[in-house]
Amino acid sequence: MAELNKAEAAEPADETPNVSEVDAVDAATETEAVAAIEASVERGEPILQVRNLVKHFPLTQGILFKRQIGAVKAVDGISFDLHQGETLGIVGESGCGKSTVAKLLMMLEQATAGEIFYKGQDITKLSGRALKAVRRNIQMVFQDPYTSLNPRMTVGDIIGEPFEIHPEAAPKGSRRQKVQDLLDVVGLNPEYINRYPHQFSGGQRQRIGIARGLALNPEIIICDEPVSALDVSVQAQVINLMEKLQDEFNLSYLFIAHDLSIVRHISDRVGVMYLGKMAEIGSDQSIYDHPTHPYTQALLSAVPVPDPEAREGRERIILTGDVPSPANPPSGCRFRTRCWKAQDKCAQEEPLLAVPERFKSSDSPVAHESACHFAEEKDVVHAA
Amino acid sequence: MTSMEIKTGSAPSSRSGGDDSGALLDVRDLHVEFHTRDGVVKAVNGVNYNVSSGETLAVLGESGSGKSVTAQAIMGIVDMPPGKIPQGEILFRGQDMLKMSNEERRKIRGSKIAMIFQDALSSLNPVLSVGYQLGEMFRVHEGMSRKQAKAKAVELMERVKIPAAKDRVNDFPHQFSGGMRQRIMIAMALALEPDLIIADEPTTALDVTVQAQVMDLLAELQQEYNMGLILITHDLGVVADVADKIAVMYAGRIVETAPVHELYKRPAHPYTRGLLDSIPRLDQKGQELYAIKGLPPNLLHVPSGCPFNPRCPKAQDICRTEVPPLVPVTEQDGTDLPGRGSACHFWEETIHG
Numbered sequence: 001m002a003e004l005n006k007a008e009a010a011e012p013a014d015e016t017p018n019v020s021e022v023d024a025v026d027a028a029t030e031t032e033a034v035a036a037i038e039a040s041v042e043r044g045e046p047i048l049q050v051r052n053l054v055k056h057f058p059l060t061q062g063i064l065f066k067r068q069i070g071a072v073k074a075v076d077g078i079s080f081d082l083h084q085g086e087t088l089g090i091v092g093e094s095g096c097g098k099s100t101v102a103k104l105l106m107m108l109e110q111a112t113a114g115e116i117f118y119k120g121q122d123i124t125k126l127s128g129r130a131l132k133a134v135r136r137n138i139q140m141v142f143q144d145p146y147t148s149l150n151p152r153m154t155v156g157d158i159i160g161e162p163f164e165i166h167p168e169a170a171p172k173g174s175r176r177q178k179v180q181d182l183l184d185v186v187g188l189n190p191e192y193i194n195r196y197p198h199q200f201s202g203g204q205r206q207r208i209g210i211a212r213g214l215a216l217n218p219e220i221i222i223c224d225e226p227v228s229a230l231d232v233s234v235q236a237q238v239i240n241l242m243e244k245l246q247d248e249f250n251l252s253y254l255f256i257a258h259d260l261s262i263v264r265h266i267s268d269r270v271g272v273m274y275l276g277k278m279a280e281i282g283s284d285q286s287i288y289d290h291p292t293h294p295y296t297q298a299l300l301s302a303v304p305v306p307d308p309e310a311r312e313g314r315e316r317i318i319l320t321g322d323v324p325s326p327a328n329p330p331s332g333c334r335f336r337t338r339c340w341k342a343q344d345k346c347a348q349e350e351p352l353l354a355v356p357e358r359f360k361s362s363d364s365p366v367a368h369e370s371a372c373h374f375a376e377e378k379d380v381v382h383a384a
Numbered sequence: 385m386t387s388m389e390i391k392t393g394s395a396p397s398s399r400s401g402g403d404d405s406g407a408l409l410d411v412r413d414l415h416v417e418f419h420t421r422d423g424v425v426k427a428v429n430g431v432n433y434n435v436s437s438g439e440t441l442a443v444l445g446e447s448g449s450g451k452s453v454t455a456q457a458i459m460g461i462v463d464m465p466p467g468k469i470p471q472g473e474i475l476f477r478g479q480d481m482l483k484m485s486n487e488e489r490r491k492i493r494g495s496k497i498a499m500i501f502q503d504a505l506s507s508l509n510p511v512l513s514v515g516y517q518l519g520e521m522f523r524v525h526e527g528m529s530r531k532q533a534k535a536k537a538v539e540l541m542e543r544v545k546i547p548a549a550k551d552r553v554n555d556f557p558h559q560f561s562g563g564m565r566q567r568i569m570i571a572m573a574l575a576l577e578p579d580l581i582i583a584d585e586p587t588t589a590l591d592v593t594v595q596a597q598v599m600d601l602l603a604e605l606q607q608e609y610n611m612g613l614i615l616i617t618h619d620l621g622v623v624a625d626v627a628d629k630i631a632v633m634y635a636g637r638i639v640e641t642a643p644v645h646e647l648y649k650r651p652a653h654p655y656t657r658g659l660l661d662s663i664p665r666l667d668q669k670g671q672e673l674y675a676i677k678g679l680p681p682n683l684l685h686v687p688s689g690c691p692f693n694p695r696c697p698k699a700q701d702i703c704r705t706e707v708p709p710l711v712p713v714t715e716q717d718g719t720d721l722p723g724r725g726s727a728c729h730f731w732e733e734t735i736h737g
Contacts (some may be wrong), residue, residue: 093591094562201679231446232618233695236662236675243672258591265664265673284669302596304621306663308644318600319593321547322561 045120046081047252048105048138048220053078053114055100059327072327074100076276077114079353082220087246087253089267089284091260091299095323097276098256102224105254106140107131118220136166139218143225145205149197155208156193159183162215169216182211185248187241203234207241214245222254227262239266260303264288272296275334276326278353282368290366292356292375295335301380315380333373341374349373407434407475408612409458409497409580414472416453416462416636425683427453429636430472432710435580435612442615442627442644444659446680450636451616455582458614459499460489476580495525498573502585504565508557514541514568515553521575540571544601563594567601574605580612587622599626620663624648629723632656635681635691638710641725652713652726652735654696690729702729 056071075097082088090098103109105116107123115122123134139162142148149158159179163170170178180190186207197205206226213221226242227235239262246253257263263270264284271281272295280293291297298317305314319338324330333351336342356375359367366377416428428450435441445451456462458474460481474481476497481489501507509517518540519533528536534553541549544567557565566586573581583602587595603626606613617623623630623644630647632640632655640653651657661674678695681687687694693703706729713724716736728734 093593203679231680232620232659233446233662233676234679236673237677239664240672240675260592261664265669298593302592304592304595304599304619304625306620306624306648306660308624308627308648310624316596318596320597322563322594 046083047119048082048254049115049117049120050081050101050105051079051115051117053101053104053116054112055097055104055109056112070327072325073276073329074326075104076326076329078273078276078278080271080278080281082252082254084219084252085246085250086269087255087267089263089270090254090256090273091258091263091270092273093258093299093323095275095326096273097326098273099224101273102140102222102254102256105220105222106138107135132166136169136216137218138220138222139213139216141206141209141213141221141223141226144229145202145209146229148209149205151197154194154196155179155183155200158197158208159211159215162212166216178215179211182214185214185245186211201234202230203237206230206238210238210241210245214249217249218251220252220254222256224256225258226255228257228259235262242266260288260300272299275323275329277334277371278369279335279372280368280370281353282370283365286365286368289379290364290368290377291380292359292366292368292370292377293335293372294339294341294374296370297378297380298338317380333371335372341372341376343374345373408437408439408477409614410434410473410475411454411458412473412475414454414457414474415470416450416457417468417470418466419468420466420684423684426686427636427683428457429686431633431636431638433631433638433641435614437579437612438606438610440606440613440615440626440628442617442623442630443633444617444620444623444630445633446618448635448680448683449633450683451633452584453636454633455499455584455614455616458582459493459497461499491525494521494578495576496578497580497582498576498578500566500569500573500581500583500586502588504562504569504589505557507569508565510557513554513556514560518553518568518572518575521572525576536575540575541568543574543605544568544571546571562590563597566590566594566598570598570602570605574609577609578611580614581606582614582616584616585618586615588617588619595622602626620659632659635686636683637691637727638725639692639727641710641723642713643723646721646724650735652724652731653692653728654698654730654734655692657734658695658697690727698728698730698733700729 053075054077055075056073058068059070059072060066061069078101080088090101092098100109104111111124116124118134118138123131126134156176156179159182160175163175180193183190183192188204188207197208200208227238230238243266245251255263255266267284269282270284270287272279272287272293274295280287280291280296287296288300291300298319301315301317321338324337330337332348333346336346339346351371351373353369353371355367355369411431411433414428414431418425418427431454433441443451453462457469469482476492481492508514515534515537518537519530522528522533522536538549538553541553546552546564546567560568586602587598590598599622615627627644629641629643631638632653634655640651640656647656648660651660658676662676664673676695681691689704689706690708693699696703708727708729710725710727713721713726713731713735715721
């Protein structure tokens, strides 16, 4: 267990430069990068900075002579920061690009444009050894615990596989012990090391997925709908485990989900995505109690509240229609086709993600970034 | 033997004054089991519930609790073999459907009782146009011509608010979005204006904004036709929004029945309480969530006694040996709480203590 604990987990991160990190990276080839990382950590900057991230998937026509006839604009200019030890929740409907963001951050997809700074270093420009070194620190937990574990590998092989790729993380002789420690950390019996995934239930499998994500002592874990495939009574167990691990290892989470109540529970800040854009971003309190973007208001008011007393008095905003195709998004504000406030300005001018002018001087949580021309506060959660 | 006791528990649950004969559908002591290579899976073990016209019953449970199998047994679409219904009655307007011939059941299925399935994409036939699939109901049950059936299909699509229904009637399922497909499923269930609709997780695969649209539509149509609705779900939020009464299932048994307001205010079974407590709440931000420990049971080896006992914080010796019957729940002073029942040895402590 002591081995697992990172050096910096014990002390505040911004005081000591990332010692174990620096050791792990092949120092001879990466001196420059290391210097940049050290500098950025000393300044107390966000661990991850995303700037104008864009991902377009080309649509092609023709078999022999493929030509591009358009693009699915899955992610179209997204910016956010992630700080050490923080949880950033990303919510949005299916097709809004939240999973693509996860893949871009993992460098599983090459971004069309934009930058992702990990401790001041743009990882979209990296390749080879340098990229491999960065990847060690950004790990992922997938949505479906049934398909994200190889059925032909034992649990020990699954959790130990990261060590094969990054042999410097654990010497060969100690790997079995490390895997057993990891199983213990996520609340599974270390004796299960030789079992296969099918011998476990959904919740236990998700714990295996989390153990695999933790194996390399990452600093950032990207969780793409980690509990949505689980039963209600098991969801709470996994959420508690993730919170415990965050405290223990000082992890930063990017938590992608569509269940708004769970996102609120676990997140420090929340970003709302719509059709490849960030509609609104702010602290959990400002998003849930003081939403200013009409889409956020509609989304929050549509969530069924597990309290029958609330059903009569609650004002619900029911959106009409479906999300437009990201291959051909509406001009101007992307939400305008479903928005009840839409005016001519919304079709012509794209609203930028910024703190609305009228709230700038306000100290209350209402002053947060919102991409709407007509941002207005409306409390939809507590409305009676 | 316990069936009689169970009966007394759920009998007063009909809203219109406790008269059982008024119920549209009455499920009595239903058992369903599946004979597999590994043994007998007891999916449903003595379920009782009833629904009246215009009423919404929500069946709440986790995966493997038997909520969907019960619905399939009502529809008569359990695969037999390996499935088997060794015991029980399913009374529709007083007639036991389990004793009917296949031909008689066919007449009820679709025209009197219809079902909405969870995953619209896999429930619709991908190689037939939605108009053809909607019209099939009219051709088979009412002997309409193709032309008439298609006109009816357009009408139905309009009723469930699919825009440009005339142009889209010849489209195929993959050309519709998830919400629209679910509307088509609803339209199909509504086609012959049934008395009862069983909706099996109708909105689980949908986004919240679309879910709100679909649930609203369903509630509106239910009112218009005064249908009974059995809503099968695991989402406590959806239940609170639409249900009149709730039956909570666990390991093939109903562990608690209650009118919707009562259940959320004062659960009378530790499992229900655990479910409600595990919902993240605003005032508990930053604290650990309450979690029911352990896992749902394997139906091949249901624990002896109360099936919830290995996970229950209140479990005592009696829970490990004796199956608690579903008994009526009363106020502390003994006054009746209509429609309430709990299958827990210690329900009194759970609700009052």
